[in-house]
Amino acid sequence: xxxxxxxxxxxxxxxxxxxxxxxxxxxxxxxxxxxxxxxxxxxxxxxxxxxxxxxxxxxxxxxxxxxxxxxxxxxxxxxxxxxxxxxxxxxxxxxxxxxxxxxxxxxxxxxxxxxxxxxxxxxxxxxxxxxxxxxxxxxxxxxxxxxxxxxxxxxxxxxxxxxxxxxxxxxxxxxxxxxxxxxxxxxxxxxxxxxxxxxxxxxxxxxxxxxxxxxxxxxxxxxxxxxxxxxxxxxxxxxxxxxxxxxxxxxxxxxxxxxxxxxxxxxxxxxxxxxxxxxxxxxxxxxxxxxxxxxxxxxxxxxxxxxxxxxxxxxxxxxxxxxxxxxxxxxxxxxxxxxxxxxxxxxxxxxxxxxxxxxxxxxxxxxxxxxxxxxxxxxxxxxxxxxxxxxxxxxxxxxxxxxxxxxxxxxxxxxxxxxxxxxxxxxxxx
Amino acid sequence: xxxxxxxxxxxxxxxxxxxxxxxxxxxxxxxxxxxxxxxxxxxxxxxxxxxxxxxxxxxxxxxxxxxxxxxxxxxxxxxxxxxxxxxxxxxxxxxxxxxxxxxxxxxxxxxxxxxxxxxxxxxxxxxxxxxxxxxxxxxxxxxxxxxxxxxxxxxxxxxxxxxxxxxxxxxxxxxxxxxxxxxxxxxxxxxxxxxxxxxxxxxxxxxxxxxxxxxxxxxxxxxxxxxxxxxxxxxxxxxxxxxxxxxxxxxxxxxxxxxxxxxxxxxxxxxxxxxxxxxxxxxxxxxxxxxxxxxxxxxxxxxxxxxxxxxxxxxxxxxxxxxxxxxxxxxxxxxxxxxxxxxxxxxxxxxxxxxxxxxxxxxxxxxxxxxxxxxxxxxxxxxxxxxxxxxxxxxxxxxxxxxxxxxxxxxxxxxxxxxxxxxxxxxxxxxxxxxxxxx
Numbered sequence: 001x002x003x004x005x006x007x008x009x010x011x012x013x014x015x016x017x018x019x020x021x022x023x024x025x026x027x028x029x030x031x032x033x034x035x036x037x038x039x040x041x042x043x044x045x046x047x048x049x050x051x052x053x054x055x056x057x058x059x060x061x062x063x064x065x066x067x068x069x070x071x072x073x074x075x076x077x078x079x080x081x082x083x084x085x086x087x088x089x090x091x092x093x094x095x096x097x098x099x100x101x102x103x104x105x106x107x108x109x110x111x112x113x114x115x116x117x118x119x120x121x122x123x124x125x126x127x128x129x130x131x132x133x134x135x136x137x138x139x140x141x142x143x144x145x146x147x148x149x150x151x152x153x154x155x156x157x158x159x160x161x162x163x164x165x166x167x168x169x170x171x172x173x174x175x176x177x178x179x180x181x182x183x184x185x186x187x188x189x190x191x192x193x194x195x196x197x198x199x200x201x202x203x204x205x206x207x208x209x210x211x212x213x214x215x216x217x218x219x220x221x222x223x224x225x226x227x228x229x230x231x232x233x234x235x236x237x238x239x240x241x242x243x244x245x246x247x248x249x250x251x252x253x254x255x256x257x258x259x260x261x262x263x264x265x266x267x268x269x270x271x272x273x274x275x276x277x278x279x280x281x282x283x284x285x286x287x288x289x290x291x292x293x294x295x296x297x298x299x300x301x302x303x304x305x306x307x308x309x310x311x312x313x314x315x316x317x318x319x320x321x322x323x324x325x326x327x328x329x330x331x332x333x334x335x336x337x338x339x340x341x342x343x344x345x346x347x348x349x350x351x352x353x354x355x356x357x358x359x360x361x362x363x364x365x366x367x368x369x370x371x372x373x374x375x376x377x378x379x380x381x382x383x384x385x386x387x388x389x390x391x392x393x394x395x396x397x398x399x400x401x402x403x404x405x406x407x408x409x410x411x412x413x414x415x416x417x418x419x420x421x422x423x424x425x426x427x428x429x430x
Numbered sequence: 431x432x433x434x435x436x437x438x439x440x441x442x443x444x445x446x447x448x449x450x451x452x453x454x455x456x457x458x459x460x461x462x463x464x465x466x467x468x469x470x471x472x473x474x475x476x477x478x479x480x481x482x483x484x485x486x487x488x489x490x491x492x493x494x495x496x497x498x499x500x501x502x503x504x505x506x507x508x509x510x511x512x513x514x515x516x517x518x519x520x521x522x523x524x525x526x527x528x529x530x531x532x533x534x535x536x537x538x539x540x541x542x543x544x545x546x547x548x549x550x551x552x553x554x555x556x557x558x559x560x561x562x563x564x565x566x567x568x569x570x571x572x573x574x575x576x577x578x579x580x581x582x583x584x585x586x587x588x589x590x591x592x593x594x595x596x597x598x599x600x601x602x603x604x605x606x607x608x609x610x611x612x613x614x615x616x617x618x619x620x621x622x623x624x625x626x627x628x629x630x631x632x633x634x635x636x637x638x639x640x641x642x643x644x645x646x647x648x649x650x651x652x653x654x655x656x657x658x659x660x661x662x663x664x665x666x667x668x669x670x671x672x673x674x675x676x677x678x679x680x681x682x683x684x685x686x687x688x689x690x691x692x693x694x695x696x697x698x699x700x701x702x703x704x705x706x707x708x709x710x711x712x713x714x715x716x717x718x719x720x721x722x723x724x725x726x727x728x729x730x731x732x733x734x735x736x737x738x739x740x741x742x743x744x745x746x747x748x749x750x751x752x753x754x755x756x757x758x759x760x761x762x763x764x765x766x767x768x769x770x771x772x773x774x775x776x777x778x779x780x781x782x783x784x785x786x787x788x789x790x791x792x793x794x795x796x797x798x799x800x801x802x803x804x805x806x807x808x809x810x811x812x813x814x815x816x817x818x819x820x821x822x823x824x825x826x827x828x829x830x831x832x833x834x835x836x837x838x839x840x841x842x843x844x845x846x847x848x849x850x851x852x853x854x855x856x857x858x859x860x861x862x863x864x865x866x867x868x869x
Contacts, residue, residue: 212656220640224639225645234632234636235633235660245667249670252674252769259682311685311688316735362705
C-alpha cells in the first residue's frame, strides 16, 4: 500500500502549485476586477463561499467515488457565467476565476483536514483540473476573452449556448476522471484504463447532474443574477439528503446481517463468535487468493451467515460443528440458510456462495460442476473453525489441519487449503 | 406526488365510495369544461410537450413505496404547467398523464387518479392566477425582484395547494376504501411525501425560469430533465429505505419460520391487527410503524428457546419451563439490538408481558409507563389466542372476545381494548383467520 501513501502528497503538491500558478497569472495579467463594483464583489463572494461549503459537505460511501457536487456545480457556474442582469458583463477573465476557485477549494479542504474528516486530495485535485479545462476552453478558446477585459456578448441562440456549455462541462468531467485514474493507476500499479472506466461509471449519474446544474446557473444568471446560484443548487442539495438515505439503507442491511449472524449464537446452536471467526479468516484467505474487494465483501457476509439455517434444528448439533454432521443434514441446513438469505432480496451474491458451501470439491474435478471459489473458501474455513472449536493452541491447529488433509482434493480444494495455511502463518505441515 | 396504486385488501368498502369517486370525476370534468370556456386557452405546442413529460414521469414512477401509494414527479410538471399553459392546460396535463396506466388493474382507480390529477393541476394553476402570477412572455423583461414576486411566490403557493389537494383526495379514497381514519392517513401522506412534494416543486419554478426569462423555450425541458431525474433517484431512495426495513423484518420472520412454521402466520396476523389498533388510537405515523414492527417480531425471541419446549402443549409445562418460554421477550429484544430502525420496537417486544396494573414481567411496569407498542402487542396476541383456542366455541363474536379480555381487568390497557373492538368491528378478523370465525 505504498502507492496509497505516495499519491496523496503528489496531489497535495499539485494543488498548491495550481493555486500559486493561477495567482501568478492574475498578477501578471492584471486580471483583477475593481473592488468598488459591489455587484461583482457579491457575485465572486457568493461563488467562493459556496465552493468552500461544498468542499466541506462532500460525500463519500463505499463503492462511490468521493464527490463534492455542490462545490463542483458552483465552480462550473463561476467558470461559465459571463453576463449579469441588465446585460452587464462580468469584469474578470479566466485567471481570476481560477484563482477564486483554487483558493476556495484549498480553504474547504484545509478545514476538512484540520477537522480530521476523511479527505482525498486526489479527488480534490481532479475537480480543480476539470474546472481549469472548463474555464480555459470556454473563456479563452471559445470567447477569446482577454484577461481584465469583459467577455464579448454571445450571439448564439439560447439553446445552442446551452448545448455548447454542456459539452464543455462533459469534456471537463472526462478530464477529471482521466486525471484521477492516472494518478491512482500509476501509484497503485493498476490498469489505468480499467480504473478510468470504473471511476467514470461510478460517478456518471451524479456528474451529469452536477454539470447540468453548473450550466443552468450560468444560463439563469442574466435574468436572475446571483440568485440563480442558490435557486438552482436546491435540487442538488435535496439529492444530498437522499444520498444520506442511501447510505443508511446500506447500514440497515449490514446491521441485519450482523444480527442474523448472531442468532445462532444467541439460540445456543453454535459456539459464541463462531461466525465472526469464520468471516475474519475467510476474508484473510480470500485476500491471499487475490479476490476483488467486491467479492471479499460478499464472502464476508456469506461467512457471517453460513450457519443461520441451523435455527431449524430441533436438537442442536454438538458444538454447532456442521463438519461433523451427516451430509444429508448438512444439505438441509444449507437449504434453510439459502432460503433465509434469499428472503432479504438484496444478497443474491451471498446466497449463491452459500448454495455451494457444502458441495465436495471432487464435484468440480470429476463432474466439472461450477462451484464459486468463495464457496470453497467458506467450506474449508468453516471446517477448520469447527475442528479447532475456537481453540488457538498449536496442537488443536495441527489436529484440525490433519483432518482437513484427509479430505484434500476430495472434500476440499487444495489451493484454498494452501492459502489457509499461509494465512495461519504456519510452516508447511505436510 | 402520490396516486392510488395497489388493489385494496377489500375488507372495508364503504357504500359511499362509488358516490365519492363519481363526485371527484364529475367535479374534475366540470372544472375542465369551465376553464376551457372562461379562461385563456393555451398554445398547442407547449401543451403537447408538457403532456408528454407528464405521461413519461408517470410511467417511470417509483411503484408502491408501501402505504399502498406510489411516487412520481408529475407534481413538478404540474407546477410548471400552471405558469406555462394556464388553468385549462394544467388540467389537461394532469388528466392525460394518468390515463395510460397498464399496471393498474381497476379502471375505477385509473379514472379516479386521472380526475384527481386534473383537479390538482387546475387548483394549482388557479392559485397561481389568483395570486397574480405572470404569464408567458410577460416574464421576459422582469427584474429579479419582480420575478420573485410575480412568479416565485405564486408558484410556491400553487405547489402547496396542489400538495394539500393531493393528500386530502387520497386520504378520502383510502378512508372509504380501506377504513383508515382520514386524519391518520392525511398526516401520513403529508409527513411521508408532503415535504418532498413541496421541496421538489422548486424544480417546477426552475423550469419556468428557464422557459421564459432565460429564453430557452422548449429546450428547457431537456435541461430540466437532470434535476427531475435527480428527484426521481431521491424518491427511489425513499422507497428503498422502506423496502429495506420490510426485507429485514421478513428475513427475521423467515428465520423464525424455519424453526417454528406456525409463527409466520401468527406474526402476520399480529402485525395487521396491531396496525389497525394503532390507527384507531390515532398514533403519529412513525409510531404506527414501530407498533407494526414490534407486533411482527413479538415472538422473535422463540429463536432462543429450545424447540422441545415450544412444541409441547402449554398445559404440560412445569413452572420453570413456562418461565423459560416467557423469557423469550427479553431474548427477542436483545437479539435485534443493533438494528437502528428497530430501536423503538425493542421496548415493545420486551414489555409485551407486562400487566397494566404493574404486576407483570419482566420489569413490573404499570399503566402508561409500558410502551404503547407493548400494550398493543399484548392485546393483539391475547385476541389471537382467544380466537384460536381449540377449546373455544367455533363461532365467537367480537363482544365475546372483548368480554374475555375484560375478564382480567388488570392485564390490558382498557383504551387499547376499546380501540381493538372498534377496529375489529370495522375491518373484520385479520385476513388469515379461518372461515368458521364469524365477525
